[in-house]
Amino acid sequence: MRYTATGVTDPTESGGGELSLAEHAYRALRDRLVMLEIRPGAPVNEDQLAQSLGVGRTPVREALKRLQHERLIATYPRRGTFATDVNITDLAHISEVRQELEPLAADRAARRATDPARAGLTAVLADLAGVESARHDAAGLMRLDLRVHRAVYAATGNPYLEDTLIRYDNLATRIWCLFVDRLPGMAGHVAEHGPLLEAIVAGDPERASRLARGHVEGFERAVRDVI
Incomplete structure (x- = not known):
């Protein structure tokens, strides 16, 4: 900023x-x-x-x-x-919303992203390259995760969908931060966004939607495994 x-x-x-x-x-x-x-x-x-x-x-x-x-x-x-407190019992409710809206956002981004938006997604994709082999602290990885999601939401061209998903992704990220010391493979979780961004940039809505849903489901499983 x-x-x-x-x-x-x-x-x-x-x-x-x-x-x-x-x-x-x-x-x-x-x-x-x-x-x-x-x-x-x-x-x-x-x-x-x-x-x-x-x-x-x-x-x-x-x-x-x-x-x-x-x-x-x-x-x-x-x-x-x-x-506000971070209430782990909210995870199921948050995931229920995100499992429906994240695939929708990925689909719309793949279909509608403007050339500047695709260039922005490509820039984020470059930052993801090698994230698993590089040394990143937890805060840096989570900020990159937020950046990826917000770039996808912005690329949908739908400000209402964008605002809604930012809110729910924020709540999900708070849960992630709460358990960050116990969650293994954070770099891998963030790196999973690479194929998703590639699908969006390539204009492949079906693949983008499928990958987005799998990412949300994987996040919920990872958190539940440590609680």
């Missing part, structure tokens, strides 16, 4: 170009919550967040309203605002 004179440019999601301060605050805080940099159950202080992001309280307040709607924070009267 880079700053400009009037906002922030974020190439990882659609609606690119210069972002408002509120959008910048939202995306930055969202990813801190998703990556558990703000721990589940931790208090969320508007003043501290505004200072750390270099923005005023108003953009932070707007961001927190959106994050509450997305189940990443919760506000309680006379108690304050807190990062």
Whole structure:
């Protein structure tokens, strides 16, 4: 993410170009919550967040309203605002939604992706090359995983589908982060996206859809194996 004179440019999601301060605050805080940099159950202080992001309280307040709607924070009267807990019992519900929508997104991306979108997917694919043999920390792998998914969602050309899947992928990633020390083969899980991206770039919706469904099912199995 880079700053400009009037906002922030974020190439990882659609609606690119210069972002408002509120959008910048939202995306930055969202990813801190998703990556558990703000721990589940931790208090969320508007003043501290505004200072750390270099923005005023108003953009932070707007961001927190959106994050509450997305189940990443919760506000309680006379108690304050807190990062939501990660509840493993939600895994089945989250996976149920993703098993239907991830294949749909892959299919639509393969059919509809514009030339710039395919170029972006190809760039992400290049970053995936050799991920299993290279040395990556867990946080780096998970950020790459998020980048892959968000690039696919953006390539669908459907902002409603994109927004919905980002929300559910965020919740799934929080579960992954919670068990990261016990999940083996993280690099392999991330590298699995390579064939998926290749299918989308090649315009093969059937293969892309099949691979996307298998990826979601594999994620759920991996988590259940360690709980």
